[in-house]
Structures are given as structure tokens and as C-alpha cells.
Amino acid sequence: EAAVTQSPRSKVAVTGGKVTLSCHQTNNHDYMYWYRQDTGHGLRLIHYSYVADSTEKGDIPDGYKASRPSQENFSLILELASLSQTAVYFCASKAFSYEQYFGPGTRLTVL
Amino acid sequence: AQSVTQPDARVTVSEGASLQLRCKYSSSVTPYLFWYVQYPRQGLQLLLKYYSGDPVVQGVNGFEAEFSKSNSSFHLRKASVHWSDSAVYFCAVRIASSSFSKLVFGQGTSLSVVP
Numbered sequence: 001e002a003a004v005t006q007s008p009r010s011k012v013a014v015t016g017g018k019v020t021l022s023c024h025q026t027n028n029h030d031y032m033y034w035y036r037q038d039t040g041h042g043l044r045l046i047h048y049s050y051v052a053d054s055t056e057k058g059d060i061p062d063g064y065k066a067s068r069p070s071q072e073n074f075s076l077i078l079e080l081a082s083l084s085q086t087a088v089y090f091c092a093s094k095a096f097s098y099e100q101y102f103g104p105g106t107r108l109t110v111l
Numbered sequence: 112a113q114s115v116t117q118p119d120a121r122v123t124v125s126e127g128a129s130l131q132l133r134c135k136y137s138s139s140v141t142p143y144l145f146w147y148v149q150y151p152r153q154g155l156q157l158l159l160k161y162y163s164g165d166p167v168v169q170g171v172n173g174f175e176a177e178f179s180k181s182n183s184s185f186h187l188r189k190a191s192v193h194w195s196d197s198a199v200y201f202c203a204v205r206i207a208s209s210s211f212s213k214l215v216f217g218q219g220t221s222l223s224v225v226p
Contacts, residue, residue, distance in 0.1 A: 041218055090155065092155075098143050100214060
């Protein structure tokens with residue numbers, strides 16, 4: 001079964017600060033995704049990647065950057081964190097099948 | 112545009128009772144559909160999926176779902192719920208282009224199983 005881990009599991013950041021969320025997968029999946037989940041809402045796609053050293057914008061990329069330095073690692077970067085970016089962030093990976101495997105999530109609070 | 116709607120934000124059922132969680136999708140083609148479950152403070156786990164064929168698909172832990180093209184629905188069912196089924200359930204549809212595919216999620220249904 002796919003193993004996707006995320007770090008940190010929770011973080012408190014200050015407005016205007018830089019935040020980096022990390023994701024690591026161990027199953028040689030080509031595709032990786034970053035989603036955010038807001039209370040009472042489903043997941044929305046921020047960025048994705050289908051190969052190392054390349055990332056693509058998802059549905060809500062504004063205020064976020066992504067980095068895929070290797071097949072296993074995918075980071076989400078908030079250069080200037082804002083209050084509206086308080087949310088739970090999920091990373092997911094996928095092979096050629098259609099199923100995505102999710103990490104446990106990172107709870108980010110921006111104060 | 113393809114989308115998913117889960118009309119019930121919260122559902123409460125008694126332990127041992129049957130369950131149906133509703134999901135409506137919008138798609139111009141036969142979609143690939145999924146149900147995921149999210150237990151408290153955990154990531155999403157796949158319950159079941161539908162790609163084609165038999166419209167009733169079986170999943171883990173006694174869950175099943177039925178695809179209906181005429182009703183544009185993919186409702187989740189379970190014959191007898193257990194307190195451990197309390198969680199948030201998400202319906203999702205796969206959207207694909209020539210080079211990329213993604214999942215679009217519904218808003219989720221929070222299920223509470225009470226004694």
C-alpha cells in the first residue's frame with residue numbers, strides 16, 4: 001500500500017512569514033498533489049506534479065509555490081503566509097491507476 | 112464542467128441502522144467515481160471506486176455504492192453501521208484531459224453514529 005508522509009503535522013506561523021510543508025512518498029508514484037481543506041469543505045487542488053523538477057498549477061495556486069526536487073519529495077511553499085491560508089493541507093500521490101493515496105495532513109495556523 | 116455535490120452536510124444514524132450518503136455528479140461522459148473516508152485527524156482513505164461495468168461496487172468494511180447514470184448519482188450505502196464508522200465521507204469524480212487527471216471533491220458528509 002502507498003505510503004505518504006507529511007511534515008510537520010502541525011504548524012503555527014506568523015503573517016508574512018515563510019512556510020514550507022513537506023511531503024514524501026515511498027512507492028515510486030509519478031504524480032503528486034497538494035490540496036487544502038477548509039472546515040466544512042472538500043479538498044481543493046493547489047499544485048501538482050507528474051515528474052521530478054516540474055510542477056503545475058492547480059485550481060487555487062495563488063499565494064503558493066511548489067517544488068518537486070525528486071520523485072519522492074514534493075514541497076508546498078508559502079512565501080508570505082496570510083491569515084486566509086489557515087487550513088489543513090494534504091499531499092497525495094498516484095501511479096498510473098486512478099486512485100490517489102493521501103498523507104495524514106498538516107494543520108497550518110497563521111496568526 | 113464536472114462537479115460533485117453532497118447535499119447532506121451532516122447525517123446522524125443509530126448504531127445498527129442502515130445508511131445512505133448521497134452524491135450527485137455532473138459530467139458529460141461516464142465518470143470515474145470514488146468514495147473516500149476521513150477519520151478524525153487522519154488523511155483520506157479510499158473506500159471504493161467505480162470505473163465501469165456493474166453499477167454496484169463493493170468497498171471495504173461492508174460499504175457499497177451504486178452508480179446511476181440516469182440519476183447522475185453515486186450513493187454510498189451500508190446495511191448496518193457501527194460507531195467506528197463515524198467520520199467524514201467524501202465523494203469525488205475524476206476529471207481528465209490529454210495530459211493530466213485530477214479529482215474534484217464534494218463538500219463532504221459528516222457521519223455520526225449514536226448508540
